[in-house]
Amino acid sequence: MIWRKSSHSGGATDEACVEVAGLAGAVGVRDSKDPDGDRLAVSGAAFRALVQKIKEGTLDLP
Structure with missing residues (x-):
């Protein structure tokens, strides 16, 4: 399994x-x-919906 971070993270390893x-x-x-800690598995549709809401700014994120 290949794990990847967003390109917006800048490749930082300390954040x-x-x-x-x-x-x-x-x-x-x-x-x-x-x-090595806990992991979450969500459906592709749920993940796409979350990403869309983040892009739209409709979530109350800090």
Whole structure:
């Protein structure tokens, strides 16, 4: 499985980033600072909807 960060992270290794990986029928999500920690698997549709809301600025994110 190949985990990757957004190109917007600038490749920084000292900052907390979300990493994603393609899974069979899902998208894996994990914290880059804790690669052996908990992981989340969501459907592709749910992940696309989340990314769209982030791009639209419709979420209350810090």
